[in-house]
Structures are given as C-alpha cells and as structure tokens.
Amino acid sequence: MTKRAYNFNAGPAALPLEVLQQAQEQFVDYAGAGMSIMEMSHRSALYEQVNDETQSLLRELYQIPSNYKVLFLQGGASTQFAMIPMNLLPAGKVGAYVMTGSWADKALKEAKLIGETAIAASSEAFKFNRIPDLSTIEIPDQAAYLHVTSNETIEGTQFKSFPVTGDVPLIGDMSSDILSRPVDVSQFGMIYAGAQKNLGPSGVTIVIVREDLVQESPKTIPTMLRYDTHVKNNSLYNTPPSFSVYLVNLMLKWVQGKGGVAAIEQYNRDKTQLIYQTIDQSGGFYKGFAETADRSTMNITFRIHTEELEKQFVKESEQQGFVGLKGHRSVGGLRASTYNAVPLESCKALADFMADFQRRNG
Ligand code: PMP
Numbered sequence: 291m292t293k294r295a296y297n298f299n300a301g302p303a304a305l306p307l308e309v310l311q312q313a314q315e316q317f318v319d320y321a322g323a324g325m326s327i328m329e330m331s332h333r334s335a336l337y338e339q340v341n342d343e344t345q346s347l348l349r350e351l352y353q354i355p356s357n358y359k360v361l362f363l364q365g366g367a368s369t370q371f372a373m374i375p376m377n378l379l380p381a382g383k384v385g386a387y388v389m390t391g392s393w394a395d396k397a398l399k400e401a402k403l404i405g406e407t408a409i410a411a412s413s414e415a416f417k418f419n420r421i422p423d424l425s426t427i428e429i430p431d432q433a434a435y436l437h438v439t440s441n442e443t444i445e446g447t448q449f450k451s452f453p454v455t456g457d458v459p460l461i462g463d464m465s466s467d468i469l470s471r472p473v474d475v476s477q478f479g480m481i482y483a484g485a486q487k488n489l490g491p492s493g494v495t496i497v498i499v500r501e502d503l504v505q506e507s508p509k510t511i512p513t514m515l516r517y518d519t520h521v522k523n524n525s526l527y528n529t530p531p532s533f534s535v536y537l538v539n540l541m542l543k544w545v546q547g548k549g550g551v552a553a554i555e556q557y558n559r560d561k562t563q564l565i566y567q568t569i570d571q572s573g574g575f576y577k578g579f580a581e582t583a584d585r586s587t588m589n590i591t592f593r594i595h596t597e598e599l600e601k602q603f604v605k606e607s608e609q610q611g612f613v614g615l616k617g618h619r620s621v622g623g624l625r626a627s628t629y630n631a632v633p634l635e636s637c638k639a640l641a642d643f644m645a646d647f648q649r650r651n652g
Pocket residue numbers: 301365366367368369393439441442443444463464465466484485
C-alpha cells in the first residue's frame with residue numbers, strides 16, 4: 291500500500307487516492323486509444339467528450355442554470371482578477387469590492403489598473419479576522435458588479451451567506467471553496483476558481499458566467515482575454531490544459547460518488563469540527579484567528595502563544611507525517627487546509643496530534 295501523507299496543503303492540495311489511482315490506470319492508454327489523454331488532439335472526439343462531460347458534471351453537481359456558461363481557462367484565478375474588469379467594467383462604471391483579506395486585495399489591485407473601483411465594505415480594521423456584516427455593504431450607484439472572495443484562503447474566513455445585489459451582478463472568487471457546499475448559482479453573475487484546491491490539479495481555472503454578461507466585451511480586448519472567445523468556442527479556442535480538465539472530470543465523478551455537494555458539505559463540517567473543537571477546548575493554548583461565526587470550513591487558521599512553539603509544532607508534525615501546517619508567510623501562525631479531498635482520517639489524526647502536543651507543551 292502506498293504511504294500517503296496527512297496532506298493539509300493550501301493549494302495545490304490533496305487529491306483523492308481513488309482519483310489518482312484511476313488516472314494512473316489510464317495514464318498510458320486512455321479508453322483504448324493507444325495513447326494518454328495528454329497525447330491526444332484537443333479536437334479529437336475523445337477529448338471533446340471529456341470537455342463536454344466535465345461541463346455537464348459541474349452543471350449537474352452545482353445545479354447551474356441553463357443561462358450560464360461553464361468555461362475552462364488558463365492563467366489561474368489571478369488572470370481572472372484582470373479579465374473581470376477588462377470585460378465587465380466599462381468607462382463610467384465602478385467595480386465594487388468587499389475587502390475581506392489578502393485575495394480580495396489582489397483582485398482589487400488588479401481592477402484598479404483597468405478602471406474605477408470602490409470598496410463596498412471592509413474588515414481591514416479587524417485585521418481581516420471576519421467577514422464584514424452584509425448589512426454594511428454599500429454598492430455604489432454606478433456599480434458594474436460587486437466582487438466577493440467567498441473564502442479567504444490565507445486568513446481562514448468564509449462568507450456564510452452572500453449579499454443580495456439586485457441588478458448588480460455579484461462576482462465570486464470561489465478558488466478555495468468551490469464545490470465544498472451548495473451555492474445558489476443564480477445569485478451570482480459569475481463564479482470563478484482555480485481548480486487546484488477543491489476541484490483537481492493546477493492548470494485550469496473554472497469560470498461560470500451568466501450569458502448576458504459576456505455578450506458585449508469592448509472590441510479592444512485581446513482575443514484570449516475575452517470571455518466571448520471562450521464561450522463561442524466551448525473552451526476550445528486554443529489548446530486547453532487537457533490533462534488538468536481530465537483530472538477535474540475524475541474529481542467531479544468522485545464528488546458525485548460521495549453523494550454530491552450537500553453530502554460533501556456535511557463531510558467537510560465533520561472534518562473541520564474535529565479540529566475547531568480541539569482549538570476551542572484547548573483553554574487558550576490554541577487560538578483560532580477567525581471570528582467563530584465566519585471561520586472557514588476549508589482553511590483553519592490558528593496560533594499558539596509563542597512563535598517558538600509554533601515552529602516546534604510544525605517540525606514535530608512533519609516528523610509524524612503531516613504536511614502543509616505552516617501558516618502563509620504573510621500572516622504567520624498555523625493553517626490546516628481541509629479541502630474536499632482531505633480525508634476525515636487526516637483530520638482525526640491532526641486533532642489527536644494537536645491534543646497530544648498540548649499535553650506535552652501546555
Ligand atoms: N483567490 C483565492 C481565494 C486563492 O486562494 C488563490 C490561490 N491561493 C487565488 C485567488 C489565486 O489563484 P491562482 O494561483 O490560480 O492564480
């Protein structure tokens with residue numbers, strides 16, 4: 291049996307062993323074609339089937355209404371930070387952003403390069419340890435869209451519900467929590483996510499966009515950076531990241547096999563519960579970074595009272611087979627990322643390790 295690490299990486303992150311094994315089985319010969327999926331033309335019937343089926347699976351699992359397109363793009367979620375204002379922020383309008391932390395900030399900075407922006411609400415005064423109260427969000431009259439980061443990967447906060455924006459399209463960066471819980475897609479104009487946390491490997495970015503929003507991009511935008519290019523060509527305008535899309539396909543089937551998104555949500559709750567409980571019951575030895583109401587089911591951020599102990603925690607955890615528990619370099623501390631594919635057993639092992647570490651150092 292392959293020895294697998296307790297993988298709490300923030301992204302790229304753990305994939306289900308079953309998915310990896312299936313990919314391994316099909317690695318040198320996909321569907322009897324005498325070649326791997328990577329060696330095949332993206333115009334071949336077999337690849338087109340992967341492309342179409344992957345879209346259908348996502349549509350089905352996420353209950354995406356028929357007036358939305360599903361795109362597989364490249365350049366990561368970071369490229370979306372620019373494509374959104376390029377395509378959806380015309381002169382005279384304002385791109386509104388809810389400032390929740392590091393990734394919202396990056397999205398906003400990029401939009402500033404393209405057009406006029408506004409901060410609709412912010413939790414910066416609280417060092418981003420919470421999501422701003424939805425009732426404080428002020429959408430400017432000229433808003434082209436309202437952008438939210440549904441889960442802040444670095445701070446470990448997560449929107450538990452989303453602002454109602456009326457005619458203003460709501461855009462969600464769901465890079466670190468897509469498909470981790472049911473979402474009412476019709477509440478959004480657009481949802482996007484790099485695949486490398488909840489959906490598969492790096493290399494492909496998922497965009498779910500309402501058709502009417504992509505019909506009138508300015509003519510000056512380069513071809514590859516226009517949503518309508520990819521809509522018209524069914525994500526096959528140029529060579530797609532075929533192996534990544536194929537792995538997303540396997541990953542979506544795995545989610546389906548687990549009972550779908552609602553079942554995955556429950557599974558994720560059970561997983562994080564084990565770790566949050568250990569933090570909450572530690573009498574202050576471990577301190578969660580995020581406010582309880584807004585803490586993430588995907589990235590659990592916490593601290594121990596000295597940096598020395600944190601270092602020791604990371605070191606000992608690595609010796610015991612845990613990976614990825616060091617917090618992001620920008621905020622320090624500790625972080626356990628518990629995306630869809632992280633098994634309950636890993637979380638159980640981490641909770642046990644944490645309790646044991648406290649016993650020895652508390
Ligand atoms: N948004 C969020 C919430 C993220 O967590 C990340 C990656 N960690 C990004 C955007 C950037 O994604 P990419 O590396 O795919 O550009």
